[in-house]
Amino acid sequence: QIHLQESGPGLVKPSETLSLTCTVSGWSVSADYWNWIRQPAGAGLEWMGRIYPPGTTYIHPSLQSRLTMSLDKSKNQISLRLTSVTAADTGFYFCARGSTNSFDIWGLGTMVTVSS
Amino acid sequence: DTQMTQSPSSLSASVGDRVTITCRASQDISGYLNWYQLRPGKAPQRLIYGATSLHGTVSSRFSGSESGTEFTLTISSLQPEDVATYYCQQSYDFPWTFGQGTKVEIK
Numbered sequence: 001q002i003h004l005q006e007s008g009p010g011l012v013k014p015s016e017t018l019s020l021t022c023t024v025s026g027w028s029v030s031a032d033y034w035n036w037i038r039q040p041a042g043a044g045l046e047w048m049g050r051i052y053p054p055g056t057t058y059i060h061p062s063l064q065s066r067l068t069m070s071l072d073k074s075k076n077q078i079s080l081r082l083t084s085v086t087a088a089d090t091g092f093y094f095c096a097r098g099s100t101n102s103f104d105i106w107g108l109g110t111m112v113t114v115s116s
Numbered sequence: 117d118t119q120m121t122q123s124p125s126s127l128s129a130s131v132g133d134r135v136t137i138t139c140r141a142s143q144d145i146s147g148y149l150n151w152y153q154l155r156p157g158k159a160p161q162r163l164i165y166g167a168t169s170l171h172g173t174v175s176s177r178f179s180g181s182e183s184g185t186e187f188t189l190t191i192s193s194l195q196p197e198d199v200a201t202y203y204c205q206q207s208y209d210f211p212w213t214f215g216q217g218t219k220v221e222i223k
Binding site for chain 2: 004044045046047058060061062094096100101102103104105106107108109
């Protein structure tokens with residue numbers, strides 16, 4: 001059974017960098033592409049970007065200057081790094097596997113609050 | 117960006133009712149349309165991909181259809197476990213975009 005689990009700090013100060021990790025079990029991160037999706041507080045879903053082996057990324061244009069994604073095959077993890085965060089970055093963050101031009105398996109998500 | 121307009125934003129229906137949610141794309145997306153279910157405390161679930169294909173583990177009371185740039189998710193007989201927020205999403209062009217969501221409740 002494929003399982004995705006997001007992890008992160010929970011609380012980040014404004015202007016600092018948010019780092020999240022998605023640990024994949026039951027499947028190799030080398031075998032597909034992987035996505036980050038977020039749900040800002042009180043809003044709908046926003047696709048942030050995707051990464052596929054060996055590390056090619058497509059980042060949402062609105063986040064290109066702040067977002068990087070990486071893939072660690074040895075740990076079977078995908079990572080997200082979002083710089084210069086503001087309150088607008090508060091919300092739930094999900095990782096999801098990409099398949100048949102959709103997100104077929106998701107993690108539970110992790111809540112991130114940007115506050116001093 | 118391709119805009120996805122979803123309606124209604126919320127609905128309340130009785131158990132056993134037929135429920136329909138609509139999503140309209142701002143341009144032709146050639147059927148690259150997916151539907152997801154989000155319930156608090158649970159991982160989001162893909163319901164439909166490619167406009168009409170049912171995800172393997174999802175109940176057959178869920179179905180998808182398309183007509184041009186208009187897409188519909190139908191729940192044939194609403195059940196208590198269907199209380200959730202539903203989102204459409206286009207994967208025709210980047211950046212992939214979602215509809216605004218439809219919150220479904222039981223009357």
